[in-house]
Amino acid sequence: MSRARKPEWLKMQPPAGERFTDIKQSLRERDLHTVCEEANCPNMGECWSGREGPGTATFMLMGERCSRGCNFCDVETGGMDPLDSDEPENVADAVADIGLDYVVLTSVDRDDLPDQGAGHFAETIREIKRRNEDVLVEALIPDFQGEADLVGEVIDAGPDVLAHNVETVERLQWPVRDRRAGYEQSLSVLRQVAEESDAYAKTSLMLGVGEYDHEIYQTLGDLRSVGVDIVTLGQYLQPSRSHLEVADYVHPDAFETWREVAEEELNFLYCASGPMVRSSYRAGELFIEALEREDASAAAARERARS
Numbered sequence: 346m347s348r349a350r351k352p353e354w355l356k357m358q359p360p361a362g363e364r365f366t367d368i369k370q371s372l373r374e375r376d377l378h379t380v381c382e383e384a385n386c387p388n389m390g391e392c393w394s395g396r397e398g399p400g401t402a403t404f405m406l407m408g409e410r411c412s413r414g415c416n417f418c419d420v421e422t423g424g425m426d427p428l429d430s431d432e433p434e435n436v437a438d439a440v441a442d443i444g445l446d447y448v449v450l451t452s453v454d455r456d457d458l459p460d461q462g463a464g465h466f467a468e469t470i471r472e473i474k475r476r477n478e479d480v481l482v483e484a485l486i487p488d489f490q491g492e493a494d495l496v497g498e499v500i501d502a503g504p505d506v507l508a509h510n511v512e513t514v515e516r517l518q519w520p521v522r523d524r525r526a527g528y529e530q531s532l533s534v535l536r537q538v539a540e541e542s543d544a545y546a547k548t549s550l551m552l553g554v555g556e557y558d559h560e561i562y563q564t565l566g567d568l569r570s571v572g573v574d575i576v577t578l579g580q581y582l583q584p585s586r587s588h589l590e591v592a593d594y595v596h597p598d599a600f601e602t603w604r605e606v607a608e609e610e611l612n613f614l615y616c617a618s619g620p621m622v623r624s625s626y627r628a629g630e631l632f633i634e635a636l637e638r639e640d641a642s643a644a645a646a647r648e649r650a651r652s
């Protein structure tokens with residue numbers, strides 16, 4: 346497969362701005378990792394400073410090395426360090442110090458730990474909420490090998506949004522994801538979130554890894570049928586030549602079409618869809634906008650019922 350040239354719409358400005366610098370400094374002082382920086386995400390400036398609303402940053406818990414090796418991901422595999430027991434408090438301190446209103450917590454997979462890190466995840470959520478219960482917390486969790494009691498441990502910690510990424514369509518789970526991941530396993534995690542928690546269920550799909558349109562449509566339908574509220578779609582970008590090749594660069598118009606399908610036909614609460622969209626892209630702003638829309642339509646429905 347010849348390497349397709351990157352189209353114009355994927356060229357972004359490097360992140361900048363005072364808020365961006367402040368956040369970077371606070372993170373360094375506490376030796377904390379963000380996915381934003383690890384992935385050198387082009388949206389950092391926008392997300393951290395928050396265009397019209399709360400700034401969003403994504404903290405990566407449980408170290409920089411993963412027990413799995415997905416072919417699309419730039420995170421190092423193997424050689425994981427023991428958990429840092431101060432991390433939950435450090436993250437909560439940083440969130441309070443930076444003054445974030447919406448924080449995303451994610452992590453590498455830790456199949457090597459007895460509870461696969463579920464307890465550490467839950468404790469970090471609780472520490473943040475203990476300092477300021479108004480901070481909105483989105484927890485982007487691993488699949489915990491589909492173990493319901495481990496997913497339940499994070500649910501009980503009370504995040505506002507509970508996310509798990511299905512990443513791609515069923516046919517392409519392998520070779521895109523590690524063999525320990527799977528479509529049905531990810532759907533079962535999302536179904537449990539929708540059925541057992543008050544949190545909004547969220548997931549993400551990468552496009553451009555060889556999927557067909559009918560498969561994207563099928564996947565959106567499956568996600569909606571298990572109760573997923575929020576979905577994001579973004580372009581897969583190859584981190585290095587040793588990673589999965591990009592099958593094609595999906596045009597921004599196609600992303601917009603999928604947003605309309607997801608929101609207007611399948612009734613997702615909201616769908617962030619675009620070439621540069623990532624699972625936490627402007628997560629805070631878009632979530633609050635969606636809640637306001639939801640409240641407005643609920644109020645309108647009540648009004649209509651009364652009249």
Ligand code: SF4
Binds near residue numbers: 413420453454
């Ligand atoms: S499990 Fe997550 S962090 Fe680990 S390799 Fe896969 S995508 Fe990357």
